Amino acid sequence: MSSSNEEEIEWTDDDEEDNIGLDSDVARLRNEESMAAGPSRPPLVSHFIGMGFPEDMITHAIEEHGEGNTESILDTLLTYTAIEKSPSSQMEVSPQSEGEIPLTDEEFSDIDVTGEEERVADLSEKDKRLLQLVEMEFPAEDALSAIDRCGPNASFLELVDSILAAQMAKDSDDFSDLWEDFPLSEDEEEETNVREDKRRQFLNRNQYGSGPSTGLHTSPSNLPYPMVGFGLPSDPQRITHRELPKSAYGPPYFYFENVALAPKGVWEEMSKHLYHVEPEFVDSRYFCSTARKRGYIHNLPIDKRIQLLPPPPLTIQEALPSAREWWPSWDNRTKLNCILTSKVSARHTKKIIEAIAITSGESPSPLVQEFVLKECRRWNLIWVGLHKVAPLEPGDMEVLLGFPRNHTSGLGFSERYKCLGNSFQIDTVAYHLSVLKELFPHGLRVLSLFSGIGGAEVALHRLGIPLNLVVSVEKSESSRMIFKAWWGQTKQRGTLISMDDVKQLNEEKLKELIRLYGGFDLIIGGSPCNNLTGSNRVSRTGLEGEHSSLFYDYSRIVHFVRSFIRGRM
DNA sequence: ACGATTATGAGAGGAACG
DNA sequence: CGTTCCTCTCATAATCGT
Known part of the structure; x- marks a missing residue:
């Protein structure tokens, strides 16, 4: 009955902005195409020189705007001199112009897990590896012996694997409780058998360095680097096994997404409400040519992932x-x-x-x-x-x-930017979801929350997984329209049920849907990031914010659907 | 009224440096 | 170790223009 679905425009009470303030003549500096490049007069030049600008810069600015438009000249000069505030400008630019390290094609196409920022080979490769490993708090002697074991040109992940294999061999469970000092959620009494794969612990090093109870201490580097999750498709050493908390294991599967760079403590909180599953942080820059740092909490198997074909360009x-x-x-x-x-x-x-x-x-x-x-x-x-x-x-x-071109055509420009900026990167998500193809050869029943323009469904469709049922919740009407249009264009044969408010999915409604369709196989959603992302300059209020607190509806629905379905099995 | 346009930094983490 | 600088970020709200 919680049909009070109007929390969108609460600030309309103070909208008596009838200020038809067209009185102010703000028609200044409209277009300055007064290209009358007169002779540079010493008085004007010296005027700006007196203000501290370089003479050649002044000359250029005057040529650009004309000598009469002193306001535009000043504006230009101020813009350029903003550069000079960085003292490193001279040092960084000049060697590049003469030293000239050209970009080769291999640098365009080659993706190195260890990061391409390390192409400066001042240190020996061995020293760099050692430094990396020590920075990850591996004992130096362990790192050294691993380097010796694996050879000079072993990949970074190989070295990590080698160290961890050696450490596990000598039975070390002394660093296995980064994850265990979280207070258990009250609904689940899973024993803390969070015996995480240690490779992953060290991949996501210091991921939860400072527990919520204690004050902050050492370097709280919350995110792994490189941000590749359990590993890239091209990496033969990628992680293929993990141990989930017992209560999180098995279908119906859940797949949750949000921004990686959320305020401190947010990912810990979200994980706590999703069976304490540790997030997988992935930057889509390793899957395509544009960055997208996101965290994913899911209980999918990870051993048989396949990437979407053809893979997109990486540059x-x-x-x-x-x-x-x-x-x-x-x-x-x-x-x-x-x-x-x-x-x-x-x-x-x-x-x-x-x-x-x-x-x-x-x-x-x-x-x-x-x-x-x-x-x-x-x-x-x-x-x-x-x-x-x-x-x-x-x-x-x-x-x-990863969408088809013109996927959002039909909307205005502003709306297209908005809904695309809020969407998944298809290749990244599809890589994670690909394991479902073998598990569900006859198709999926999907409960899709915060669907947006249907990124999850597009990913599943491109994987060739039939969508037998999609129950989609999306607040934006225009996004729903785009999704429905795609659904029709791709000639989907399954059932699409669309609604606008996640609050409508109470227990009664969920029971009814489960009764009608037998259940769900996947509960997927990226909850609103508005109050989490650093792009928000106004209301980055955290997980309890007006929009981002809808995460709790996602976790509520995941818990109910899973317990209800599994109770019937 | 409504879509398009525009101005508006904080915050966290990493790198370089002493 | 601290300091400083550098980089990046699923956005919001006031205003403009039909």
């Missing part, structure tokens, strides 16, 4: 050939940052492009390069023309995330 330049055409050599990015829900303003983009254009010649000056590169990283810009950058278009976002 921007491969994924967006039109961008590669214009990509300058001094932009060394091969991966895009996370696709967010909003994009850069056209005004700011114009300012960046003007900064590039201010240098005549082949390539901009090192200072401008650094400025542009920084802005490109911040706003996830790509090259769309000679000396011209632009934000991603919705169609490119769809492809990068």
Whole structure:
């Protein structure tokens, strides 16, 4: 009966904003195409020199805006001098311009688990490995002997495996309780047989370094590096076995997703409410050409994962050939940052492009390069023309995330950015869900919460898993519309039940659905991250926030459905 | 009224350095 | 060890423009 599904617009009580404030003439600096490049006058130049700007920069700015527009000139100068506040600019840029480490194609395509930031080979390979292992709090002697055992060019995971194998051989259960100092949830009395696979413990090193009870102490590096979860498809040494808490084992399976960089304590709290299953943190940068750091709490088997075929391009330049055409050599990015829900303003983009254009010649000056590169990283810009950058278009976002192009067409631009920024990366999720294909050869009954534009269903469909039943909960009407359109376009034969409020799924409704369809095989959902993500500058209030607290509905439904179904079996 | 546009940093972790 | 700098992040709300 909790049909009070209106918590969306509570702040409409103070909307008497009838300020038709068009009175203020804000029509200043509309368009300054006064390209009358007059002679640079010493008075104006010296005026800015007196303010501390370099002379050549002033000259360029005056040529750009015309000598009359002092306001725009000052604006430009202030923008450029923001670069100089970084004292490392001179040191970092100059060796690059002369030393010139060119980007080879192998660097574009090769994905190394140990991270590509380590290509500087000052230390010997052995020393670097040793340093890494010691930083992960392995005893130095154990690390050394492992390096000796595995040879000079062993992968990082091989070394970890070797060390842990040796440690387990000599019976060490002294570091197995990172996970056990959590208070048990009141509903489950699972014995704390959280004998986690030790390889995973060390992969996700320090994952829960500071327990919730004690104050913080040592380095709370909460997230693993590299953020590859149980391992990549290409890694033969990837982890293929883990031990789940007993209460979490078996179907119906659950698969939960949220942002990896949540406020402190949030992942511990979410794990506590999902059978104490340890999250798997994965950055989609290892599966495609755009980053997406996410945590996944699930009870799926992990031993027979297969990646989606064909695998997507791993670099921007491969994924967006039109961008590669214009990509300058001094932009060394091969991966895009996370696709967010909003994009850069056209005004700011114009300012960046003007900064590039201010240098005549082949390539901009090192200072401008650094400025542009920084802005490109911040706003996830790509090259769309000679000396011209632009934000991603919705169609490119769809492809990068693994959706069919034009998956969200029919919506306005703002809505497309929003729902795409909120969605899964299909290849990453499909890799995890792929184990279901063998387990359910005749198809799945899916309970899909916070479905959005149907990322989970698209992943399952691309895996070739029939969707016999999908009960989908999604608040946004436009997202529901997109999902239903996809459902029809792909000629799904199963049953689709769509609703808008997760509160409607009370025990009675769930019992009815289970009675009708026999049960569910998978309960999947990424609960709202609004109050968790660092992108939120206004209301990053944590798991108890207005939207993100809907996580508790996910865990409530998972617990009820699992206990109810398993009670009938 | 409604979609499009725009301005708005904190926070956490890692790297470099002494 | 601490300090400093650097990097990145499934967004919100006021405003604009039809």
